[in-house]
Amino acid sequence: MLIRLGYEIAIECPQPMAVISLLDVNPDRKHDIKRQTKVLTSPHVQSSVYRDGFGNACRRFMAPEGGLRILYDAVVEDSGEPDPLNTLAQETPIQDLPPETLVFLLGSRYCETDHLGDLAWGLFGHLPQGWVRVQAICDYVHNRLSFGYGYARATRTAAQAHDERVGVCRDFAHLAITLCRCMNIPARYVNGYLGDIGVPPDPAPMDFNAWFEAFLDGKWYTFDARHNVPRIGRVVVARGRDATDVPLLHSFGAHKLTTFKVWTYEQDSHPAGPPEHGIDRTLTTPLLA
Known part of the structure; x- marks a missing residue:
């Protein structure tokens, strides 16, 4: 099974500020990514990725004053099987x-x-x-x-x-x-x-x-x-002790969320792609690799 997934998020910042996102597909599913865009930003800003103590991929930006739009789109292979059940599984002392x-x-x-x-x-x-x-x-x-x-x-x-x-x-x-x-x-x-x-x-x-x-x-x-x-069709992004460890966006200063769109569905059910989610096809399609 192929799953199309991605997001478009935009924020407004009153001043330049550091931002950390936990939006990348978790490293343990990287081998399942069949096609993906780069993480696109508008205006373009540099980003770098590091691993936190839980193994999550964290992306660092320096958001400019004004608006910053972040966009990602990918196709991920999945087994199509439901969550595993093991009703005989026991607790470990x-x-x-x-x-x-x-x-x-x-x-x-x-x-x-x-x-x-x-x-x-x-x-x-x-x-x-x-x-x-x-x-x-x-x-x-x-x-x-x-x-x-x-x-x-x-x-x-x-x-x-x-x-x-x-x-x-x-x-x-x-x-x-x-x-x-x-x-x-x-x-x-x-x-x-x-x-x-x-x-x-x-x-x-x-x-x-x-x-x-x-x-x-x-x-x-x-x-x-x-x-x-x-x-x-679960695709893990991040794991932690609770939501404190895995915020979608962590800004070191005040920001206003202006756009938040997420898509995830079986690729064959929407073969033409997800235009209903506001993706600029001229921007994303050539970057699929």
Whole structure:
């Protein structure tokens, strides 16, 4: 399966400022990219890429005063298989966990394990360890929170989402991550592309999605408390402790978001490309390599 994906984002800056974006396809999927543009900016500015402590590709810009437009378009090969299921996967005792997973047991900016520990053990402490417990956490979060784009708030934490019972995909992920960590299951936040492949089309404008991964039986498994069913066509952009580690754009100063468009769909379903998303075809097509 080939997936077309990309974004067009524009910001206004009152003065020149440094910007870091976490918008590149994660390095572990680089070999699946069949065609892509360069990351295009208007006006043209130089950028450089480095890896952060979680292995994400971070791109540095110096945004000029005024407007900056960033555009990317790619075709990625995907297996077309839904998220793997392993209902027999077991938890790893803390003393046997790989050292690099231990940070994903700790509280973080949006995941207050100290606030939700008693709740978690009361709800899930009696359940079988492993996949069954993580799935029960997803079921609880899925039923606890109501999804709506109008509920978005950048400062909402997992405990606040639990109390308010509303949120967007990042809130579902944060709450599920926190409850997993409270149960001594390493869990990490994931941001990426997830199109309407194999499911009815969502009439809402496309967006980046957030889900999470839990460490069971020596590997990371994908879970999604918002959709709560295996999905097809996830393309990871970045992973971290929570949304603090993987902002789409981090500016070192105030900026105003003026354009935000995301597209991700099976290529064969839109063979002519995505003009509905505002791509300038004369700009992108010659740069596909």
